[in-house]
Amino acid sequence: MALSTIPFSGLGADASNQGVNFRNLLINGDMSIAQRATSVSSITSGGYKTLDRFNIDINSAGTWTMSQSTTVPSGQGFATSLKMDCTTADASLSASDYLIVRTLLEGQNLQQLKFGTSSAESLTLSFWVRSNKTGTYAVWFYADVGNKSFSKTYTIDSADTWEKKTITINGDTASSFSNNNSIGLRINWYLAAGTTYTSGTLPTDWQTDSNGDRAVGQVNLADSTSNEWYITGVQLEVGTSASDFEFIPHDVQLQRCYRYYEKIGTNGEVYKPIGVGVKVNTDHTYTNIFFRTIKRTNNPTFSFSNLVSTDRQSTDADCTDIDAAYTDSHGVHVRFSHSAYGAARDAALITGDPSTTPSYFIADAEL
Amino acid sequence: MIQTVKKQYEDNYDGTKKFSNLYKVTYENGEVLYVFHSEENRHYQEILEWVAEGNTITDNGGGE
Numbered sequence: 001m002a003l004s005t006i007p008f009s010g011l012g013a014d015a016s017n018q019g020v021n022f023r024n025l026l027i028n029g030d031m032s033i034a035q036r037a038t039s040v041s042s043i044t045s046g047g048y049k050t051l052d053r054f055n056i057d058i059n060s061a062g063t064w065t066m067s068q069s070t071t072v073p074s075g076q077g078f079a080t081s082l083k084m085d086c087t088t089a090d091a092s093l094s095a096s097d098y099l100i101v102r103t104l105l106e107g108q109n110l111q112q113l114k115f116g117t118s119s120a121e122s123l124t125l126s127f128w129v130r131s132n133k134t135g136t137y138a139v140w141f142y143a144d145v146g147n148k149s150f151s152k153t154y155t156i157d158s159a160d161t162w163e164k165k166t167i168t169i170n171g172d173t174a175s176s177f178s179n180n181n182s183i184g185l186r187i188n189w190y191l192a193a194g195t196t197y198t199s200g201t202l203p204t205d206w207q208t209d210s211n212g213d214r215a216v217g218q219v220n221l222a223d224s225t226s227n228e229w230y231i232t233g234v235q236l237e238v239g240t241s242a243s244d245f246e247f248i249p250h251d252v253q254l255q256r257c258y259r260y261y262e263k264i265g266t267n268g269e270v271y272k273p274i275g276v277g278v279k280v281n282t283d284h285t286y287t288n289i290f291f292r293t294i295k296r297t298n299n300p301t302f303s304f305s306n307l308v309s310t311d312r313q314s315t316d317a318d319c320t321d322i323d324a325a326y327t328d329s330h331g332v333h334v335r336f337s338h339s340a341y342g343a344a345r346d347a348a349l350i351t352g353d354p355s356t357t358p359s360y361f362i363a364d365a366e367l
Numbered sequence: 368m369i370q371t372v373k374k375q376y377e378d379n380y381d382g383t384k385k386f387s388n389l390y391k392v393t394y395e396n397g398e399v400l401y402v403f404h405s406e407e408n409r410h411y412q413e414i415l416e417w418v419a420e421g422n423t424i425t426d427n428g429g430g431e
Contacts, residue, residue: 096388156418182407280379284378297405301401301403302400303400303401321375322391323376323387323389323393324375324387324389325389325401335377344426364400364410366409367409
């Protein structure tokens with residue numbers, strides 16, 4: 001039989017799951033990319049800490065270390081997981097206290113869900129999770145347009161054991177996602193929640209968000225420094241069933257993460273290239289930095305560490321400030337301040353400091 | 368937590384200074400970010416919240 005005549009069903013269920021078709025609406029669900037850091041301790045405030053595309057929101061719910069862990073479910077193909085480790089406990093949460101791990105999706109990547117129409121598609125979230133603390137945990141789905149939300153719970157049945165969880169929610173026929181690069185959907189895994197967020201009733205459909213309905217039954221993972229929580233293999237897909245996790249090549253995953261955050265430079269590289277520039281006077285260099293992936297927005301936030309303006313003849317002048325930047329989603333024309341050397345209109349390179357690490361330039365366009 | 372926010376200035380060709388539409392944000396942990404004046408930038412939203420809490424953006428007109 002010619003290959004072209006073999007029916008797809010003849011390939012078998014496993015084979016049908018091997019193709020990459022980007023059915024996973026989430027990025028970095030296998031927790032493989034951690035550009036910022038692989039471990040951050042003493043966390044008491046929110047933000048992106050380690051793993052790309054996954055951040056923390058916290059309000060007075062203990063102190064935590066967030067890390068990229070190599071503890072993974074056996075035989076599933078994962079190499080890394082996200083780990084939350086409680087280092088200072090809060091056994092008695094105030095009403096408004098909470099801890100959330102979350103990921104955000106652009107509205108333009110959710111249009112196929114047909115939300116806001118009678119054909120709105122169901123969504124299925126699946127993930128592997130592990131904790132020493134058994135009990136009920138909540139996942140709160142929040143859509144910015146219309147201030148709509150839907151919460152469901154899952155149960156960790158056995159301590160210190162990887163378990164696969166699947167949560168299906170129906171589509172919202174009333175509210176749509178904005179078709180643009182702003183936040184469409186927030187997926188929030190609660191790890192701790194005060195009574196402000198637990199005092200209501202779990203919704204059975206999309207509803208106007210109500211604080212008390214977000215995390216009904218949620219255990220307090222912050223109640224002991226012995227507590228830890230792992231998650232990996234996170235997949236969100238259209239429909240009512242969970243397929244096998246869609247592994248994509250590392251370079252593809254990294255490129256997808258670059259859209260939101262790109263760290264140019266690595267530790268320990270001498271004269272890591274950042275940009276070719278020209279000095280506008282003795283103590284300022286303009287340079288162009290081209291992004292490896294088009295950014296989500298035209299106005300990313302920038303930061304840098306241990307860069308120099310250098311003539312590669314006699315002087316490496318430490319960059320101390322960014323005075324100005326002209327940017328779009330493709331790159332940035334940036335003006336660095338540094339100590340004076342040479343003359344105006346001299347060519348100059350912006351590179352990593354040859355003697356001090358880490359050296360990098362960051363463009364951050366995260367949601 | 369934001370510690371300070373400062374307007375950044377660059378030189379015009381005639382030597383005068385102009386606001387470069389960029390803010391230098393210094394956090395209590397020492398982290399420094401350069402943030403555009405843009406409503407869609409999440410760090411700019413942080414600045415707005417910080418100002419709403421009664422804090423003031425430093426504006427030295429480009430002087431040191």
